[in-house]
Amino acid sequence: MTRTIVVTGTDTEIGKTVFAAGLAAALGATYWKPVQAGLDEGGDGDTVRRLGVAKVLPEAYRLTTPCSPHRAAAIDGVTIDSARLALPAVDGPLVVEGAGGVLVPLADDLLYADMFARWGAPVVLVARTALGTINHSLLSIEALRRRGVPILGVAFVGEPVEDSEATIARIGGVKRLGRLARVAPLDAGTLARAFAAGFRTEDFA
Template sequence: MSAIVVTGTDTGIGKTVFAAALAAALDADYWKPIQAGLDEETDSQRVAELSGLAAHRIHPEAYRLTTPCSPHRAAELDGVTIDTARLTLPTTKPLIIEGAGGVMVPITRAYVYADLLADWAFSTVLVARTTLGTINHSLLSIEALRARRVPLLGIVFIGETNEDTESTITTMGKVKRLGRLPSLAPLNRATLAQVFSANFNVADFTA
């Protein structure tokens, strides 16, 4: 395994928490190419807390944008032009890469995250909620990735169990269910590692 991309069906669904758990489980470095929103804790800072990775293993973002919104708009508000050629991966391996928002979020006005994932062609994990609306969001995201021939490793669910919804998505989407990360209270490095170990098989991510 050289790199795994963690993408999602939407924003704020738990991609960062899962990416932290996966990086810790695989002893992998972490990189978020574009951070949009700097007023609160960044995703890189969150991953550092939850994974226990040393600072030098959390790679700096290619772009740090002020406003928490779609990267294309956040860049415009900052007077920045995103050059996709700058989104080159750190050479370290293994590496967990986290996208922003959902797979169809624009990076520029002519280029979405799914396009970037297609260009990279790394194994990709789709993260989805288990709540109402996730069937539609998940199946559309799977179609968008498959249309671009992105290698889809499988889907990860976040939240309370919803067996019918999860099985509907995996069956109709013809995608592997990699596991489910439940809500955690408290959420910290120890509880996250314990729940990841109980709900996921590391071999699914290293084959």
């Protein structure tokens, strides 16, 4: 049976795609981002390829404008059909990346968290370690739990902030999976080493 892990975040631009690439490469998984909004830099699929992920599925929707998918779809004159967002059948593990945060709308009446609930796959919540992360992380955890979405744990990105990381895990009642340090220069090799230093692959098995 395919092992699917959904990667979501507490916000946008927090390192979610880099984490997803590191996870997919470490597991030898297929990567899929169902909806790509914003094509100026080619999309996140191109990014994860550059970061060492060999198997990348095409998006169900590629939208031009870099904003919430429901708005980007409206601007492009596209209607997002949730039936096209069903999890694909692949050989081996699958890493699925959402866009932005947990409550980002895919359509007027469909949030990412709702889609996660339909999928029923465990979710990794990616959270930054900077100021404000406790509030954002606990709100995201609460939104997922309210919908019955299984949470595999929280993966932090950034410089170590022990109190914030421990507080989120304790109050949120979630597993603290590890922390991905900021990587520079960022390439497949440096990401693989940073991911191996910050996480244990058996926690995602």
